[in-house]
Amino acid sequence: MIHDLLFAAAQRGGARIAVVDGDRELSYAELDARSSSLAAAMADRGVEPGDRVGLLLEKSLEAVIAIYATLKAGAVCVPLDDQAPLRRLAYIATDAGIRCLVSSEAKADVCRGMLVEGVPLQTLIGLAGKPNGERSQEWLPWSSVDRFPPTPPPVAADPDALAYILYTSGSTGEPKGVTLSHANCLAFVAWAAGEVEVMQNDRLSSHAPFHFDLSTFDLFAAASGAAAVVLVPRELSIFPVMLARFIAEKSITVWYSVPSALTALVLRGELDRTPLPMLRVVIFAGEVFPLKYLARLMGLVPKPRYLNF
Numbered sequence: 001m002i003h004d005l006l007f008a009a010a011q012r013g014g015a016r017i018a019v020v021d022g023d024r025e026l027s028y029a030e031l032d033a034r035s036s037s038l039a040a041a042m043a044d045r046g047v048e049p050g051d052r053v054g055l056l057l058e059k060s061l062e063a064v065i066a067i068y069a070t071l072k073a074g075a076v077c078v079p080l081d082d083q084a085p086l087r088r089l090a091y092i093a094t095d096a097g098i099r100c101l102v103s104s105e106a107k108a109d110v111c112r113g114m115l116v117e118g119v120p121l122q123t124l125i126g127l128a129g130k131p132n133g134e135r136s137q138e139w140l141p142w143s144s145v146d147r148f149p150p151t152p153p154p155v156a157a158d159p160d161a162l163a164y165i166l167y168t169s170g171s172t173g174e175p176k177g178v179t180l181s182h183a184n185c186l187a188f189v190a191w192a193a194g195e196v197e198v199m200q201n202d203r204l205s206s207h208a209p210f211h212f213d214l215s216t217f218d219l220f221a222a223a224s225g226a227a228a229v230v231l232v233p234r235e236l237s238i239f240p241v242m243l244a245r246f247i248a249e250k251s252i253t254v255w256y257s258v259p260s261a262l263t264a265l266v267l268r269g270e271l272d273r274t275p276l277p278m279l280r281v282v283i284f285a286g287e288v289f290p291l292k293y294l295a296r297l298m299g300l301v302p303k304p305r306y307l308n309f
Contacts, residue, residue, distance in 0.1 A: 002163050002185045003071040005223035006032055016200065017228040020250065021061045028226060031065065033150035038069035038102075038125070041145050043153035045123040045138050047100050049074030052165065054098035055210065056080045056089070056107050059231050062126070062142065063210055064219065066102040071182075074155035075100070076162040078177075079211040082107060088175065090117035092167050096177055102126050104142070159183035166213055180213070189220040195307070196254060196281050198225035203250065203278075207232045207257040214285060217256055217309075227254075237261055240269035244276070251278045256309075259289035266293050271300040285309035 006028070009018070014029030026034070047053060053070040055077065057063040063079075070077040078096045080089055093101070093114060100123040103111050108127050115121060115137070123138040125145070164180040198204070204222045206229050208214035222229040230250045236243040244265055247255065262284055265271060282297075282304045289308070298306060 001071065001157055001159070001161075001182045002189070002220055003035075003068050005189070005220055006035070006068055009223045009226040013200065013226045016226055018223070019061055019064050020203070020228055020230040021059075022231075022233070024061055026061055026064075028223075031068065034146065035065045035068035035072060036150040036152045037148040038065055038145050039072035039152040040148040040150075041125065041140060042069060042073045042075065042100060042123075044148065045100065045125070045140060047073050047075050047123070049155050050161070051075045051100065052078050052096045052098045054078045054080055054093055054096070054101040056082055056101060056103040056110065057126075057210075058082055058104070058106070059206070059210060059234065061231075062104065064229075064231075067210065067219065069152075070102075071163060072152035072155070074153070074161070076165055078165045078167075079209075079215075081209060081211050082110075086110060086113045086117065088170070090114050090119050092175055092177070093119045093121070095175075096165050096167075099123065100125065159186070164216070166211060178213075180216070185216055185220065189217065189224055192217050192309070193221040193224045196221065196283070198222065198227050198254065200226045202227035202253045204229045204254045205232055205247070205252050205256060206230060207237075207255070207261060209234070212286075214256060214258070217283075237264070240264040240267070241274075244269040244271055244274040247279065248274055248276055252276075253278050254281045254283070255279060255304075256283040256285075258286040259284045259293075260287060262297055263290070263293045266296045266300065271297075276301055277303070279304050281305050281307065283307045283309055 010028040010032035018028040018031045019026045053075045102125045163182045165177040167175040206218040
């Protein structure tokens with residue numbers, strides 16, 4: 001199963017850094033334990049194998065914990081765009097059949113708005129508590145999650161079981177859910193991590209939002225090599241100079257993004273004044289990369305291998 005990569009990494013090097021989120025970090029041992037506690041909390045609140053669990057979180061340590069916890073509980077991870085309009089979120093939650101939602105106090109109003117829209121949520125994790133007059137949903141704050149033992153519920157291994165449902169943009173109509181099984185995800189990660197030769201001392205970028213399929217490489221290829229994944233703040237995408245500095249300061253060795261982010265670095269990232277000596281692989285996918293900008297990038301940053309996924 002795809003989350004077994006986390007357990008294996010924790011066994012090989014539990015003290016190694018798994019996730020970097022600004023000034024916060026989690027080791028593999030900590031990520032394994034905290035995601036197991038959250039999986040146990042989910043099971044305690046009625047989440048069963050095959051259930052859909054929505055994740056309405058900013059890119060953060062908590063989001064990574066929630067992804068692994070959902071998979072450990074045998075449930076299906078449905079990451080939601082935390083910047084999306086309420087109507088879209090309510091539509092996806094209803095269409096996917098989400099019964100458990102993991103969120104945060106920052107999104108409390110959105111969560112309550114989904115209830116008003118008629119989304120039949122049974123459990124909300126990560127919010128402090130229901131207000132007076134709220135319906136009978138279970139509410140569990142993050143502060144209570146760590147009280148659960150770091151032992152995930154026993155779940156039968158089934159490689160064909162769903163791991164993710166990822167929703168399209170809906171630009172030609174309503175968003176459509178695309179399913180991804182554990183076997184699908186493992187096959188891609190095994191190939192991609194091998195092609196990139198992910199190693200323990202690598203630091204992989206996590207640029208794509210977790211509701212985009214590019215993010216599966218970031219998280220799980222890193223775990224497959226017991227490497228670190230560095231969460232890239234959303235706002236850096238509109239400030240290419242700051243993004244270039246971020247790549248340098250965080251010593252990122254493997255970068256993966258859509259070509260438009262790399263084109264912005266070429267045009268406005270001042271790469272001629274920001275050396276990236278640690279970067280050894282640049283991967284892009286999801287869009288056409290105009291050759292003139294790719295050639296300029298390879299001229300400005302000549303050391304890495306460039307891979308078009």
